[in-house]
Structure formats: C-alpha cells, structure tokens
Amino acid sequence: MITHPVPAIRTYVLVWVGLIVLLLLTLGSAFIPLGWGNAAINLAIAVAKSLLVIFFYMHLRSAHYVLRIAATAGFFWLAILLGLSLTDFVTRY
Amino acid sequence: MSTLMLPVRGNYLDEGFSLWSWLSSVDHKRIAILYTISITMFFFVGGVAASLIRLNLVTPTGDFVSAETYNKLFTMHGVIMVWFFLIPSIPSTLGNFLVPLMIGARDMAFPRLNLASWYLYIGGGLFTVGALIAGGVDTGWTFYTPYSTMFSNTHVIAAAAGVFIVGFSSILTGINFIVTIHKMRAPGMTWFRLPLFIWSMYATAIIFVLATPVLAMTLFLLAIERFAGVGVFDPALGGDPLLFQHLFWFYSHPAVYVMILPAMGVASEIITCFARKNVFAYRSMAFAVLAIAVIGFLVWGHHMFVAGTSVYSSIVFSILSFLVAIPSAIKVFNWTATLYKGSIHFEAPMLYLLGFVGLFTVGGMTGLFLASLALDVHLHDTYFVIAHFHYIMVGGSVMAFLGAIHFWWPKITGRMYSDRWARFAAIVVFIGFNLTFFPQFVLGYLGMPRRYHEYPPEFQVLNVLSSAGASVLAVGYLLPLLYLLWSLKYGPRATANPWGATGLEWQTSSPPPVDNFASIPIVTAPPYQYEPPEGPHPNPSAGQKGEGSEGAVGARDGLS
CATH class of the missing domain: 1.10.287 (Helix Hairpins)
Structure with missing residues (x-):
C-alpha cells in the first residue's frame, strides 16, 4: 500500500x-x-x-508518481478537447 | 518464488445456485455471466426495434408505423445498442471473465466495485427502458441540440439520465481493468508477455476513464439547459449549438474504439490459435492498439464537416482521421500475415473472426470515404454512413463478440456446443449481414438520407433487399442462442483446453475453479507458442492439451 x-x-x-x-x-x-x-x-x-x-x-x-502521471493525463486530455475544439471556434468566421 | 497455495475449491458455477448467490457474488466470472445475460436481453430489445425499422422500410410510403413512432424506434435502437449492448459487450462480459485468468490473478483488483458497476449498468438500463416504455424519445441516439433541448416533447432527460448512469458503470469497469492489469499480473507476466486481448482491454479501459466523464458532463449540460433554461448550447441564451456536437463526439468517437478494440483483441487470440501460428509482429500489434486508442481521441470533428465547423478545423480533423487508419491497417495486415502459411482450421470461432477481418476492412475503408472533406458533403447523413458504421459495429464488433463467445464458451460453461450448427450460424450471419448492409452503401451513394420514414419509390428494391437480409441476420443471431443454451444441458463436457490454445486461461479447468488457480502461476515465456521449433503443425482438435501449447507458460506448477 x-x-x-x-x-x-x-x-x-x-x-x-x-x-x-x-x-x-x-x-x-x-x-x-x-x-x-x-x-x-x-x-x-x-x-x-x-x-x-x-x-x-x-x-x-x-502522491506517488503514477498518480501524478494519471492526473496529468487527465489534464492532457482536457487540453486535447479544448485545443482541437478551438481549431473550430477561433477560425469559424 | 513462493506462491500462496489455496485448497482446491469447486468450479465457480457450483458455488451457489440461488438467485441471491448470483446477485451478490463478487467473483469476476459470475459478474461476467450477469453481464452476458443482461446485454443479451438488451441486444434482443434493440434488435426488435431494428426489425420494426426494416419492416417499415419495405414500402416507400412508410405503411407500418407512423413517422413519430419511426423516430422513436431508431432512437431506441441506437440508444440500446450503443450503450447497453456494444459498449459493454466484450469488455464487461469476456473482459471481466478473462482478464484475471489471462494474467494469472484470482480476481479483479476491486471485486465489489465490479459488482457495483453491474448494478449501475442495470440501473441505467431500467431508467432508459422506462423512458422508452413511458412514451419514448425521438431525438436519435445522438441527442443533438437544439432539437433535444428546445423542441422535442419526448422523455429526453429520463433517457439521458439512464445513459448518464450507465456511463459510471463504464468508468468503474475501466478503473478496475487498469488497476488489475497494472498490479495483479502473475510473477513473470511482463507487459510484453501479455496476451493481445489484455492489451486491447487496457486500451479500452483508458478510453472508458478518459472519455466517459465528458459524456456525463455533456448530458448534464443538456439536461440543465432543457430543464432550467441555462444557456449552454442555445445561441439565444449565449450558447453555441455546435458545442454540444464537439463534446458529444469527443466521447462518442472514442466510444467507437471501445467497441472495436476489444474485437481486435479477440481477433488476435482466435486467428493465432486456429492458424496455429504465433501472432505476426506482436509488439507492433500492442502498440497499434494503444495508437488507435490515443489517435481515436483526435478525430471527432469528422462527424461535423457539414455542420458549420470552420474549413480549417475540418482540414485538421480530416488529416487526423486518415492517420487513425494506419494502426488499424497494421492490425489487418498483421492478421493476414499471421494466416500466411498457417495451418488454418475452420472451426466456428475462426469463421466468425475471418468474417470480422473482412467486414471490418470494408467498414474501415469506407470510413476513409467519409473522412474526405469533399466526398463527405455528398455522403453525410445518408445510408452510406449507416452502412459504414454497421460494418464496423455489427460486422466488426458483433462478429467478434460471437466468435469470442464460441471460442471461450467451453471455458466459461464447461460444455461443448455443436460445431456444425455453429459453423452454419456463422455463415448465415455473414450472408445476412452483407445482404442487409451492402445495399445501404448503394442507397446512400444514390442519395437516400438516414432517419427518413418514407423514401422515393426508386429506392424500394434496395430497401427490400436490405430488409430481407435483416430477416436472415435475425435467424443467424437466434441460432447461437438456441444451440448454446442447448449445450448447457446436453453438450459434451469440455476439456481444459479443447482448442489446444496457449495462454493461462486454458491451463485451468473448464469451468475454472472459484479461485482460478490452485496457486499463482509463474510465467516464463511469451503468450503465443503455436510454432514448435521444428516439425509439423499441431492439430487444434487433438485433445485436452494441444501440442502447440507446450511452453506457453514455462512453469505451470499448481495449475488445476
């Protein structure tokens, strides 16, 4: 543990x-x-x-580094969601 | 290395016969059975909706049901098949059963959480089915705004709540798989000794954990806009209608990979066994699974090319969508290379999986049509799209699921089924599937839109062909239900390893004991050992321990 x-x-x-x-x-x-x-x-x-x-x-x-990596991955995926969505929203008009 | 010896207990099926012994069991194998029964029931409910849709489309004038009922039928079909059958299909049933057995563990890391995830699944299912019985939902499985928030008078929030709840079941299953695969592997079971099915479960679990919360949040935002008028997607309230589609597909496209990655894992296990050859390029297969899981998160915008997204965004998503074809192609080529010069045996599981490879290839290649910006303008929201994703989800996932059920049925139940009937059913499914969905490619290319209750008369011949195929397909799906149930009582007893397969799950008895193994095995060799250094290929039907399994695990001390 x-x-x-x-x-x-x-x-x-x-x-x-x-x-x-x-x-x-x-x-x-x-x-x-x-x-x-x-x-x-x-x-x-x-x-x-x-x-x-x-x-x-x-x-x-x-926390143990594995937990930190897991948390960082969550933020990385959030960045993917926001970043690629912005390719639409900031270039739409 | 010392391992904990346990007294040999009976097989898991004999551990208790009351209903409560099943509903309260935290044994991963029993929970897998609970899931199998549940998803089969949902599959047939969704199948009835599909049958009614096809019946209505036999005539161009939509004589069978009203337009409103038709909308509710395709919504019911989609919601049930996606969330209550396809997504949990292989992971929750065979994944639950096999992950601990394949890695040499006694159970999942969190057995109670495992049972809780099944109860959440059932709770979500009852919620959604209740909404459908109470009057239904007509938004389509995608719940697109603004229709779902502003105009639909059906039970949108209740149905979305059911999907919201079942999402937590996925998350809990994903967490359990990740922790189990990280922490509970048997001594010597290094990452590159894991069976490819485990790699596919691991990739699937990552998608479960990273994508499903976004669906939960999206449905929550939909509900509060519909219920409380908070502006999120409605432009009149300061929202953006395309934001819903971005958020929805950020989950739902990776969800397609939740459906297909486990099928790929099954394909790798079955093809190598019945070709009596080791999987070609094992490491590239493992990395391809991970690559598909990651790149699958970057392609969602291809669902929105004609929805009003910017040209720049569309170009980015188009390129990324083409990229995901690369690891998918690696897998198809490697399965083909595995077959090359193999000693191929055409037992029922192999027939299903050969069907899977061909149908998945057609589905994948037509996906590239849709990822092409110009062609998508013509094909978007037509039957071409319906055909494409059914080739992936039904031709791919369901074929692999059936193949997997046939392959591991002797292990799960301890009984053999009639291989003759099973081969017949596999061929019926293959023919019925193609007859149902290939005409839809043509219909879509000719311009027939999806989700329409009526259609121009010139499309009738192709629609009748498709509906005829659906009835053949229905027979193909009912047959396994009959002979598999028959085998439970009358089938001959299965040996521990009837296919002569390698892998830890075949080294324990059929059905496995409660604790899976009398002592934890020690693994000293790669997962696939089908190719002896010299000599002829072994016969997979040879008996309890096929010669090809020799050396699969270096030391099998204490395996029952």
Missing part, C-alpha cells in the same frame, strides 16, 4: 479559507467592468482554485 504524509487539519482549513477568498475575488471582479480582463482574471482565479484542490485536497503534492 502506498502511503504518503497526510496534511494537518490546519492546512485543510487554510486551503479552504484560500478558496473562499478566491471565490470572493471572483464575485468582486463582477462589479468592476474590465472587458476581456474580467474573463482573464476569472480564468486565472479558477486555475488557482483548481491547483489548490489538486495539490492539497487530492494529495497530489505528495
């Missing part, structure tokens, strides 16, 4: 607070009209939240 260090409760709570802060930032950005900047900021915040969940809640920070 593969074992890895489990983060302390404090870490989980801090990550949760971080996620809430990022959520509030997303909410706040809705009140500041920045055009395409809003989308950019919100996507950046979404990526940051994903990374917090992946590394801390899913324990990938300390």
Whole structure:
C-alpha cells in the first residue's frame, strides 16, 4: 500500500479559507467592468482554485508518481478537447 | 518464488445456485455471466426495434408505423445498442471473465466495485427502458441540440439520465481493468508477455476513464439547459449549438474504439490459435492498439464537416482521421500475415473472426470515404454512413463478440456446443449481414438520407433487399442462442483446453475453479507458442492439451 504524509487539519482549513477568498475575488471582479480582463482574471482565479484542490485536497503534492502521471493525463486530455475544439471556434468566421 | 497455495475449491458455477448467490457474488466470472445475460436481453430489445425499422422500410410510403413512432424506434435502437449492448459487450462480459485468468490473478483488483458497476449498468438500463416504455424519445441516439433541448416533447432527460448512469458503470469497469492489469499480473507476466486481448482491454479501459466523464458532463449540460433554461448550447441564451456536437463526439468517437478494440483483441487470440501460428509482429500489434486508442481521441470533428465547423478545423480533423487508419491497417495486415502459411482450421470461432477481418476492412475503408472533406458533403447523413458504421459495429464488433463467445464458451460453461450448427450460424450471419448492409452503401451513394420514414419509390428494391437480409441476420443471431443454451444441458463436457490454445486461461479447468488457480502461476515465456521449433503443425482438435501449447507458460506448477 502506498502511503504518503497526510496534511494537518490546519492546512485543510487554510486551503479552504484560500478558496473562499478566491471565490470572493471572483464575485468582486463582477462589479468592476474590465472587458476581456474580467474573463482573464476569472480564468486565472479558477486555475488557482483548481491547483489548490489538486495539490492539497487530492494529495497530489505528495502522491506517488503514477498518480501524478494519471492526473496529468487527465489534464492532457482536457487540453486535447479544448485545443482541437478551438481549431473550430477561433477560425469559424 | 513462493506462491500462496489455496485448497482446491469447486468450479465457480457450483458455488451457489440461488438467485441471491448470483446477485451478490463478487467473483469476476459470475459478474461476467450477469453481464452476458443482461446485454443479451438488451441486444434482443434493440434488435426488435431494428426489425420494426426494416419492416417499415419495405414500402416507400412508410405503411407500418407512423413517422413519430419511426423516430422513436431508431432512437431506441441506437440508444440500446450503443450503450447497453456494444459498449459493454466484450469488455464487461469476456473482459471481466478473462482478464484475471489471462494474467494469472484470482480476481479483479476491486471485486465489489465490479459488482457495483453491474448494478449501475442495470440501473441505467431500467431508467432508459422506462423512458422508452413511458412514451419514448425521438431525438436519435445522438441527442443533438437544439432539437433535444428546445423542441422535442419526448422523455429526453429520463433517457439521458439512464445513459448518464450507465456511463459510471463504464468508468468503474475501466478503473478496475487498469488497476488489475497494472498490479495483479502473475510473477513473470511482463507487459510484453501479455496476451493481445489484455492489451486491447487496457486500451479500452483508458478510453472508458478518459472519455466517459465528458459524456456525463455533456448530458448534464443538456439536461440543465432543457430543464432550467441555462444557456449552454442555445445561441439565444449565449450558447453555441455546435458545442454540444464537439463534446458529444469527443466521447462518442472514442466510444467507437471501445467497441472495436476489444474485437481486435479477440481477433488476435482466435486467428493465432486456429492458424496455429504465433501472432505476426506482436509488439507492433500492442502498440497499434494503444495508437488507435490515443489517435481515436483526435478525430471527432469528422462527424461535423457539414455542420458549420470552420474549413480549417475540418482540414485538421480530416488529416487526423486518415492517420487513425494506419494502426488499424497494421492490425489487418498483421492478421493476414499471421494466416500466411498457417495451418488454418475452420472451426466456428475462426469463421466468425475471418468474417470480422473482412467486414471490418470494408467498414474501415469506407470510413476513409467519409473522412474526405469533399466526398463527405455528398455522403453525410445518408445510408452510406449507416452502412459504414454497421460494418464496423455489427460486422466488426458483433462478429467478434460471437466468435469470442464460441471460442471461450467451453471455458466459461464447461460444455461443448455443436460445431456444425455453429459453423452454419456463422455463415448465415455473414450472408445476412452483407445482404442487409451492402445495399445501404448503394442507397446512400444514390442519395437516400438516414432517419427518413418514407423514401422515393426508386429506392424500394434496395430497401427490400436490405430488409430481407435483416430477416436472415435475425435467424443467424437466434441460432447461437438456441444451440448454446442447448449445450448447457446436453453438450459434451469440455476439456481444459479443447482448442489446444496457449495462454493461462486454458491451463485451468473448464469451468475454472472459484479461485482460478490452485496457486499463482509463474510465467516464463511469451503468450503465443503455436510454432514448435521444428516439425509439423499441431492439430487444434487433438485433445485436452494441444501440442502447440507446450511452453506457453514455462512453469505451470499448481495449475488445476
């Protein structure tokens, strides 16, 4: 059985607070009209939240390399979905 | 190396006879039987829908059912055949039965998860069948928006919910296969000693895990747009109607490879056995399976060439679609090379698989027609497409499934069937299939669209030929049901290795004991050992242990 260090409760709570802060930032950005900047900021915040969940809640920070490869494969396939779909959406008109 | 010895237990069929002993069993072999019974029932439900479709198309004026009923029939046929028969067909039945046996394990890595996946499959099936009984769905199996979200008055959400649920069954099965193949191989069973069937199951499992979540999300988005008016696909709400097709085909094209990769694995096992020759270029066969699984994820846009996607995107997807033909061709050429100078025996499994190779080749080659941008404009959404994918899914997958059932039937049940009847049925299926679907190539090329309730009178002759073929095909499918069921009671007892095949599953008794092996085998040689260093080819019907199996596993200590 593969074992890895489990983060302390404090870490989980801090990550949760971080996620809430990022959520509030997303909410706040809705009140500041920045055009395409809003989308950019919100996507950046979404990526940051994903990374917090992946590394801390899913324990990938300390996981066995096979698990990291499996998770990376998931993102790679997501990149295929988005990338090849964009060959249509960004060249349609 | 020391291995754990277990007391020899009876065969898995004698482990309990009550219904509960089956419904609560976590034995991979019993779960495989549960799946086999379930998918057979769904196959015949989907087959009845197909029969009614063909009956309606005997006359050009659609006299048999109304247009609305016709739409519901082809939707029911597609939904049931794709998600409740074809996708689980080989992986969930033979995959479940054979993966642990072929790699020298006692069970799957997660036996309870395995049983849970069957319950999810049944739950999803009941949901979808309930929707179909309650009034049906008329969107076609593809659930295309905006029809499915804005216009259809049928039970779209319920049917999609059933497909959503059954998707989780696929994911759980995929996870189980991947972990089992990684972690539970017998000592000495290195990656390049794995039978090619295992490679195909591994590639299939990867597709299950990576593609199915996208289908689940897509159907969820469809449901919330239809139910709550959230704009995802509706342009009036800020959505994009083609986004549904992108997401749907990102799953559904790889799903085609879920149907065909296991069939390829079966072909490799059966052709090498009945040609009494080792598989030609084993490693290229293994890598071709993986290449098909990966490239299969990159081609989905070829379903959308005339849907309004950009020309640039279409060119990219066209090129990628041509690329997937390369590993597919490698496999067909290697099967042919395996046959070359082989001592070929035409038992029923081999007949099915020879049929598979020919029909898959026709299906694959006509796929290249459809991947060509200009030709697709003419052929898109015609009967040419119907014929093409039925050559892959029925001519390919179903032929291989039947071949596999015949090949491993003695192992699964411990009984032999009548080879004479089985060969007759294989020929009937082959003739019936071609009579049903070849006229559809011509119909499509002449311009008959798919999913039409009526058609111009000049298409009647070809449609009557196709419907006549469907009735021959139906007989061909009913025959195995009859003689295989007959064999359960009256068939002669099967020996451990009636075909003289190599591979671990043939080294244990028929049917296998509960724990598969008395002790875990130690593997010291490649999977296929059909070619003795010198001398004549062995006869596959020779007896319990064909000479060709000598050396398949170096040490077989403790095999029962």
